[in-house]
Structure formats: structure tokens, C-alpha cells
Amino acid sequence: MAKAKTGFxxxxxxxxxxxxxxxxxxxxxxxxxxxxxxxxxxGRKSAAPASRSGYAGAxxxxxxxxxxxxxxxxxxxxxxxxxxxxxxxxxxxxxxAILIGGHPGAGKSTLLLQVLCQLSxxxxxxxxxxxxxxxxxxxxxxxxxxxxxxxxxxxxxxVEAILNTAEQMKPKILVVDSIQVVHLDDIQSxxxxxxxxxxxxxxxxxxxxQTGTVLLLVGHVxxxxxxxxxxxxxxxxxxxxxxxxxxxxxxxxLRGQKNRFGAVNELGVFAMLENGLKEVKxxxxxxxxxxxxxxxxxxxxxxxxxxxxxxxxxxxxxxESHMANPRRISVGLDTNRMAMLLAVLNKHGGLFTGxxxxxVNVVGGVKVLETSADLALLLAVVSSLRNQPLPHxxxxxxxxxxxxxxxxxxxxxxxxxEAAKHGFKRAIVPRANKPKAAIEGMxxxxxxxxxxxxxxx
Numbered sequence: 001m002a003k004a005k006t007g008f009x010x011x012x013x014x015x016x017x018x019x020x021x022x023x024x025x026x027x028x029x030x031x032x033x034x035x036x037x038x039x040x041x042x043g044r045k046s047a048a049p050a051s052r053s054g055y056a057g058a059x060x061x062x063x064x065x066x067x068x069x070x071x072x073x074x075x076x077x078x079x080x081x082x083x084x085x086x087x088x089x090x091x092x093x094x095x096x097a098i099l100i101g102g103h104p105g106a107g108k109s110t111l112l113l114q115v116l117c118q119l120s121x122x123x124x125x126x127x128x129x130x131x132x133x134x135x136x137x138x139x140x141x142x143x144x145x146x147x148x149x150x151x152x153x154x155x156x157x158x159v160e161a162i163l164n165t166a167e168q169m170k171p172k173i174l175v176v177d178s179i180q181v182v183h184l185d186d187i188q189s190x191x192x193x194x195x196x197x198x199x200x201x202x203x204x205x206x207x208x209x210q211t212g213t214v215l216l217l218v219g220h221v222x223x224x225x226x227x228x229x230x231x232x233x234x235x236x237x238x239x240x241x242x243x244x245x246x247x248x249x250x251x252x253x254l255r256g257q258k259n260r261f262g263a264v265n266e267l268g269v270f271a272m273l274e275n276g277l278k279e280v281k282x283x284x285x286x287x288x289x290x291x292x293x294x295x296x297x298x299x300x301x302x303x304x305x306x307x308x309x310x311x312x313x314x315x316x317x318x319x320e321s322h323m324a325n326p327r328r329i330s331v332g333l334d335t336n337r338m339a340m341l342l343a344v345l346n347k348h349g350g351l352f353t354g355x356x357x358x359x360v361n362v363v364g365g366v367k368v369l370e371t372s373a374d375l376a377l378l379l380a381v382v383s384s385l386r387n388q389p390l391p392h393x394x395x396x397x398x399x400x401x402x403x404x405x406x407x408x409x410x411x412x413x414x415x416x417x418e419a420a421k422h423g424f425k426r427a428i429v430p431r432a433n434k435p436k437a438a439i440e441g442m443x444x445x446x447x448x449x450x451x452x453x454x455x456x457x
């Protein structure tokens with residue numbers, strides 16, 4: 001009997017090794033190199049299905065001159081949910097492979113069931129369920145009052161059986177729920193292992209590229225929020241989306257972490273209601289539900305998410321510390337950057353917080369990934385430290401440098417106009433972002449240094 005071929009792969013970065021080692025030489029992580037079984041080459045050399053719908057996939061193997069490539073945009077079609085289309089970059093692209101991850105109970109299966117029930121009225125769709133029974137999905141669809149006529153369901157975990165069924169049915173959209181439970185017969189390892197997840201995703205993605213089918217894969221996440229499985233899985237697919245939401249909140253955010261057909265870090269906001277996930281047309285109105293009474297340490301900032309501005313409230317609490325090392329805790333922001341900004345406030349603003357506990361929170365569970373929140377964070381800290389509330393009609397944004405300068409941020413004028421639409425009257429922004437033409441009803445104060453921003457308060 002021939003010995004099964006094996007290899008060693010880092011589950012964090014996807015690096016390959018000929019033998020096992022305790023630390024990955026690429027990413028430096030310990031105990032992430034795992035042995036994988038490599039399936040026989042003959043088992044996977046099946047005839048590729050013929051291309052259809054005029055889609056020229058990556059596996060067609062035709063050499064073309066770059067000047068002869070057709071530059072017409074791929075024919076997108078809507079998922080019937082505008083917030084989902086926004087995150088995808090304008091709709092679904094034929095032949096694309098999309099991975100949707102999230103914690104258990106976030107609403108991944110609910111969102112995909114809603115999309116497929118609506119699209120099944122217009123085109124052939126196929127939903128592969130490997131975790132839930134057909135009765136469970138039927139009960140959910142009935143509870144959500146979804147149209148179920150036309151949606152084809154298949155309870156299956158074998159990738160070979162899934163591909164055979166899909167080749168016969170020729171669906172426009174194929175959903176596999178989830179990638180961690182399906183398996184290939186010629187690979188001996190258990191479903192969910194590194195080799196199974198990698199090879200199953202490769203086989204399904206190859207089918208999607210060759211036939212022009214939109215492939216939607218459901219993926220689980222680990223306790224730290226990263227996608228479970230090998231890192232190479234994220235390189236195979238075209239778009240990686242993460243559905244987030246805290247257990248005590250009915251709002252869910254769908255963020256694009258990778259997208260070959262649209263903007264990265266695009267954000268879609270949904271509300272989990274009794275009849276399923278409903279899109280939120282104006283997300284800023286959710287995060288601006290403030291009390292009428294002004295409170296110290298609270299201010300509104302304008303962040304940029306993908307292709308649109310978003311108004312979010314940031315809160316800071318500064319209190320005298322009774323510990324040797326004062327605490328620095330932030331929710332929704334980078335704690336290390338907050339500590340750096342507090343040092344800038346001490347050096348260039350003359351306000352010492354070394355003996356104070358500092359707590360910062362972004363209201364609504366939003367995670368801020370850009371630097372435009374620097375100035376709003378510092379002025380919220382100053383407001384709490386001095387116990388003086390900031391005006392309700394004030395909005396702030398800007399990046400703060402280590403020398404105390406206020407740097408401009410992208411799309412500054414669009415942020416100011418969005419704030420004016422929501423009734424804000426004053427804005428403290430970087431001077432380079434100050435619009436040349438006055439905005440009606442909005443007083444814009446441009447600053448270049450942190451000291452000028454403190455004086456403007």
C-alpha cells in the first residue's frame with residue numbers, strides 16, 4: 001500500500017513546511033504548524049464543467065494579450081438587500097466566491113436564507129445545509145414569512161455529491177453552510193481540519209469560476225474573532241465578510257475585510273427583528289440616540305466607513321486612580337493608540353493624566369479602524385477631566401500627530417456635509433479639511449495644532 005502523502009501547514013499564515021516545527025518561521029506564532037494529508041492527485045483530476053453564461057473563468061487556460069482583454073464590467077445583479085449589495089461593492093458578480101463569517105447566533109444563516117428566498121423567485125438557487133435539518137430551515141423561513149417556492153435545498157456534506165448536483169441543476173447562486181462541515185472523500189482527515197477546509201474550498205471555488213456561479217460560503221470564527229481554518233482560505237475567495245453583533249444588542253454590522261470587486265472596510269448595518277434581518281438605511285441615526293442633557297466626556301465624531309461617512313458618539317471617563325498603574329481601557333478603539341494620544345495631550349496640551357484612570361467607549365459597538373477619531377478622543381478626555389460638557393451641536397474629527405499637529409483626513413468635506421444634514425451647527429476639523437465655500441448653517445473651525453483645538457473649546 002502506498003503511503004499517504006502528508007505536509008505541514010501553518011493555520012495562521014498558510015506557510016508550508018516539509019516537517020513539523022514548533023514555531024512558524026513566517027508569522028512567528030507558536031504551535032500553529034499542523035500536519036495535513038494530501039489527497040491523491042487522480043482523485044481530483046475530474047473533467048472541468050464547460051463554461052456557461054459567457055463567463056471566462058480563471059481556469060479557462062486561454063492566453064490573451066492584455067490590450068485585448070474585454071474591459072466591460074461584469075454583469076452584477078442585486079441580492080435584493082441594499083446594505084448587502086453595498087458591502088459587496090454594488091451587487092453579486094457571477095463566478096465570485098464570497099465567505100461570510102461570524103460568531104454563532106450572529107445571523108449568517110438567516111441573512112443568506114432571506115437572500116436566497118427572494119432570489120429564488122427570479123433565478124435557480126441551491127442551498128446546501130450541512131449543520132441544520134431541512135425542517136429547521138423550513139421553520140425559520142415560516143417564522144420570517146419568506147417566500148419558499150423555488151428554493152432548492154440539499155442536506156449534504158460530501159463535496160463530490162454537492163458538485164454533481166450543482167452541475168446537473170446549474171444554479172446561479174450556491175450556498176454552502178458551512179465550509180467547516182463539508183469534506184472530500186479522498187482526504188482521510190476529519191471535516192474542519194486544515195486539509196479538508198483548504199481542499200473543499202478550492203474545489204468549490206474552482207466550480208464557481210468555471211461555471212459563473214455565485215458561491216456563498218459560511219465560515220465559523222474562533223473565540224478571538226478570527227476566521228477558523230487555514231489562512232490560505234482567505235486568499236482563495238474573492239470577498240471575505242464578517243457579520244458582527246454583541247449579544248445585548250439587536251444591531252448587526254456586516255464589514256468587508258477583503259473584496260476584489262469593491263471597497264474594503266465597507267460597512268452594512270442591520271437590525272435583528274422578529275421577521276429577520278432588516279437593513280438600516282440611515283446608520284448615523286442609530287448611533288446618535290443621545291440624551292437631551294449635556295454630559296461631560298461625550299462628543300460626536302465623523303468616521304469614514306468604506307464609501308460613506310458615519311456619525312458616532314464617543315465617550316470618555318477620567319477618574320482619579322487608586323492603583324499604582326492607572327488603567328487605560330478602550331472599547332471600539334486601539335488601546336495602544338489611546339495611550340500614545342494621552343502622552344501627546346500631556347506634552348503638547350499641558351494636561352497630565354498619568355495619575356488618572358481613562359476609559360473610552362465608542363457608542364453602539366462600532367469598531368473604529370481609522371485615525372480620524374484622534375482629535376475627538378482627546379477632546380472628550382479633556383471634557384471629562386475638566387468636568388465641562390461639550391455642546392450637543394458640535395462635531396469633531398481629525399488625526400493627531402506626535403508633535404501635536406492636526407493632520408487632515410480623507411473626504412473631509414463630505415464628513416462636514418453629513419454632519420450638517422443631521423443638524424450639527426459647529427465643527428472642529430483640520431484646517432486643510434475646512435471647505436473653501438461656507439456650508440449653510442455650519443460654523444467650521446479649522447485648527448493646525450492641538451493647542452488651537454483646546455482654545456476653540
